[in-house]
Amino acid sequence: MIRDNSDVSWEKWGKKNPYYAVLTDDRFRNENLTNELKAEFFASGPVHMERILATAVGHFGEMAFRKSALDFGCGVGRLAIPLARTFDHVTGVDISPAMIGIAQQRCLECGIENVDFVLSDDELTRVKGKFDFIHSFIVLQHIPTRRGEQIIEQLLKRLSTEGILAIHFPLMRKASIVRKSINSLRRNFAPLSILVNIVQRRPWNEPFMQTNNYDVNHILILLSEHGIKNVFLDVIDAGGFLSVYALAKKP
Numbered sequence: 323m324i325r326d327n328s329d330v331s332w333e334k335w336g337k338k339n340p341y342y343a344v345l346t347d348d349r350f351r352n353e354n355l356t357n358e359l360k361a362e363f364f365a366s367g368p369v370h371m372e373r374i375l376a377t378a379v380g381h382f383g384e385m386a387f388r389k390s391a392l393d394f395g396c397g398v399g400r401l402a403i404p405l406a407r408t409f410d411h412v413t414g415v416d417i418s419p420a421m422i423g424i425a426q427q428r429c430l431e432c433g434i435e436n437v438d439f440v441l442s443d444d445e446l447t448r449v450k451g452k453f454d455f456i457h458s459f460i461v462l463q464h465i466p467t468r469r470g471e472q473i474i475e476q477l478l479k480r481l482s483t484e485g486i487l488a489i490h491f492p493l494m495r496k497a498s499i500v501r502k503s504i505n506s507l508r509r510n511f512a513p514l515s516i517l518v519n520i521v522q523r524r525p526w527n528e529p530f531m532q533t534n535n536y537d538v539n540h541i542l543i544l545l546s547e548h549g550i551k552n553v554f555l556d557v558i559d560a561g562g563f564l565s566v567y568a569l570a571k572k573p
Contacts, residue, residue: 463563
């Protein structure tokens with residue numbers, strides 16, 4: 323395999339370092355992970371979701387329905403679980419069977435019974451029905467842009483009337499030309515990652531983690547094509563990335 327396959331790489335992350343893959347902080351690598359750090363990891367989920375839901379209500383008013391929610395790129399369930407405490411039913415979607423397995427186990431530990439997890443594909447063929455709230459955070463950046471836009475299109479098709487979409491995507495990475503060039507080469511010539519890992523003193527076979535940028539104009543066009551005009555954009559400048567949280571309400 324010459325080019326990096328983001329789906330294959332993500333499943334490798336799911337098997338080897340699932341928590342670090344979600345929140346790229348070295349504290350959450352398997353070799354550093356303690357029960358206290360794992361608790362901190364999951365505790366960040368409710369804080370995040372409370373903020374996003376409050377932002378949505380602040381801009382669009384109280385949600386008409388809270389029957390169903392979808393978390394795309396749910397990983398180990400960090401955000402799907404707090405959603406399950408707010409909505410009648412939640413569907414978590416991820417490309418990694420390993421991560422879904424961890425999420426299911428976490429639900430059992432927390433006594434959460436109203437979450438289903440399904441494997442993802444670009445057409446979201448396993449995702450059935452409509453959703454009152456569709457969410458995705460720090461996920462689309464790991465998916466090549468054209469594929470990511472196709473997935474957003476599929477998510478929009480599954481948004482119910484008066485439903486709210488909240489998706490996060492990066493606009494640009496603030497890095498040197500050299501670093502951007504190396505990342506581009508790693509994406510297009512996967513074996514280069516072995517050399518980079520050795521130089522960075524990481525495991526030689528650690529998978530590459532893609533970071534892809536999106537054009538906010540393309541996203542706004544997609545929203546408009548689905549009749550959505552009421553959009554709020556929250557620009558985030560953090561972690562070396564300039565990114566956007568787009569919240570939109572379907573009429």
